[in-house]
Amino acid sequence: MVGxxxxxxxxxxNKKTMIWIIIGFLFMVFLNTANNSLVSSKRNLGxxxxxxxxxxxxxxxxxxxxxLSDLINQSQKKFKIVSLVNASCSDCIEELQGWRxxxxxxxxxxxxxxxxxxxxxxxxxxxxxxxxxxxxQPVFYxxxxxxxxxxxxxxxxxxxxxIDTNNKIVISGNPIKNPHLIKSYKxxxx
Amino acid sequence: MRIKYQILSLVLLTxxxxxxxxxxxxxxxxxKLAEFEEDKVTxxxxxxxxxxxxxxxxxxxxxxxxxxxxxxxxxxxxxxDIQKNKVERTLLPYGRGSGKILSIWEIFSGKRxxxxxxxxxxxxxxxxxNIDSVLSTNYKYSREITLNGQLTNLVSIEQIADSLFVGTIxxxxxxxxxxxxxxxxxxxxxxxxxxxxxxxxxxxxxxxGKLTTxxxxxxxxxxxxxxxxxxxxxxxxxxxIHGPSLFWPSYDQKESKRRGALVPRKDTxxxxxxxxxxxDSIFCLMxxxxxxxxxxxxxxxxxxxxxxxxxxxxxxxAATADGHxxxxxxxxxxxxxxxxxxx
Numbered sequence: 001m002v003g004x005x006x007x008x009x010x011x012x013x014n015k016k017t018m019i020w021i022i023i024g025f026l027f028m029v030f031l032n033t034a035n036n037s038l039v040s041s042k043r044n045l046g047x048x049x050x051x052x053x054x055x056x057x058x059x060x061x062x063x064x065x066x067x068l069s070d071l072i073n074q075s076q077k078k079f080k081i082v083s084l085v086n087a088s089c090s091d092c093i094e095e096l097q098g099w100r101x102x103x104x105x106x107x108x109x110x111x112x113x114x115x116x117x118x119x120x121x122x123x124x125x126x127x128x129x130x131x132x133x134x135x136x137q138p139v140f141y142x143x144x145x146x147x148x149x150x151x152x153x154x155x156x157x158x159x160x161x162x163i164d165t166n167n168k169i170v171i172s173g174n175p176i177k178n179p180h181l182i183k184s185y186k187x188x189x190x
Numbered sequence: 191m192r193i194k195y196q197i198l199s200l201v202l203l204t205x206x207x208x209x210x211x212x213x214x215x216x217x218x219x220x221x222k223l224a225e226f227e228e229d230k231v232t233x234x235x236x237x238x239x240x241x242x243x244x245x246x247x248x249x250x251x252x253x254x255x256x257x258x259x260x261x262x263x264x265x266x267x268x269x270x271d272i273q274k275n276k277v278e279r280t281l282l283p284y285g286r287g288s289g290k291i292l293s294i295w296e297i298f299s300g301k302r303x304x305x306x307x308x309x310x311x312x313x314x315x316x317x318x319x320n321i322d323s324v325l326s327t328n329y330k331y332s333r334e335i336t337l338n339g340q341l342t343n344l345v346s347i348e349q350i351a352d353s354l355f356v357g358t359i360x361x362x363x364x365x366x367x368x369x370x371x372x373x374x375x376x377x378x379x380x381x382x383x384x385x386x387x388x389x390x391x392x393x394x395x396x397x398x399g400k401l402t403t404x405x406x407x408x409x410x411x412x413x414x415x416x417x418x419x420x421x422x423x424x425x426x427x428x429x430x431i432h433g434p435s436l437f438w439p440s441y442d443q444k445e446s447k448r449r450g451a452l453v454p455r456k457d458t459x460x461x462x463x464x465x466x467x468x469x470d471s472i473f474c475l476m477x478x479x480x481x482x483x484x485x486x487x488x489x490x491x492x493x494x495x496x497x498x499x500x501x502x503x504x505x506x507x508a509a510t511a512d513g514h515x516x517x518x519x520x521x522x523x524x525x526x527x528x529x530x531x532x533x
Contacts, residue, residue, distance in 0.1 A: 053292045
């Protein structure tokens, strides 16, 4: 108590220091807000995602045809995480390993994870996902960025969403890049 | 004695079955190009009508420019009459099953007169189309060839003889795949010179470009290497053309117990985006520092012209019989149809 009084007295006597402290506080608030905007975005919340058949699943054992819309329609799970993986960026390829971890962390009985690779030549994507990442879960190849186009996803938009049974976005943002977001995902999926 | 006959029969059978193309190792003849003769060309925008939203793959076939447009309403394959400057017919609605497409990965001409093929990567099939039938009132698509096994991973395809196709396939360690309509596949002919262990793997899997053919000649331009290989399926040598600004693939390989992912770096240069040809010339669309570059060669690898295109970012090209080009621009935005009158 005495220390607080002493601090207030010093600040009162030295107004310049007080101004700097206020500026510092405001800067911290700004940073926190900016960081939150990186974690998730409200921009596409409530938007209904359209799934059609223009993406090719390419990492199954015998490369049998699996249509994305069938996978969605047949899914009994309450939620789905849909993530578009930029297959021409090394960090994004590394992220595939992260989805294995997320799958263990969240309740996989209630959620499907659907990965759609885009923006790289087909054989490069296949090499990276099948040969390097050894990823066994379904990964679809978005031929000619058709999925982004029909869903009108812009360049700055988040490419990872949690969607409900009506395919409406309830959270957008990547839980691998932002561990804080895992909590939000887990709370909703629970 | 019986075993000897069996072995002899097997050898004879092997020899007979490989008569379509040479079984020998290819000998490389490397041509290092000096500078090309530069020329100018002014791209001309084509208005193909209000239905056209974002044209993409294309082929000049007889008097028609055949192109795909998945963003167009209803049918996705267009037959544009070059003389009349109008779309004469549309085909292939979007959907699953016979006579429908989910993707148009490539359009290429068949060896039989009037036949062209559409490759649907998602449904792993080739749709054979007879142009005479297309122009008649009672159109029925000819037939579909289902691609199974390794053939579901075809990247670029051409037909080189009746019932014989050649293509580039993932996981064939740099060899071309020859296959027939029943799905029999064999792999022959390495596609790039100067292999070493690691790069052989990388090239073989990921860096193939487009194929183009004329008769039994095949040309391959690579996606990340400034190299065009030309060879004849009946011969045993490859002409490997190294461009004046020859560059080899640069890629990111993060340290790992196994191989690292192959991803472009900031300094990665893309080489050949699209290839097309006629009986006389090969046309290569290259990613340039500013816009695109079109290089033209004859089938012996002799360079002809170089055209710098700065007005549009081209993605695909198709050659006419008299040596001009049609092109489509990048699909990241709604693409456009372009005509290039080359000199």
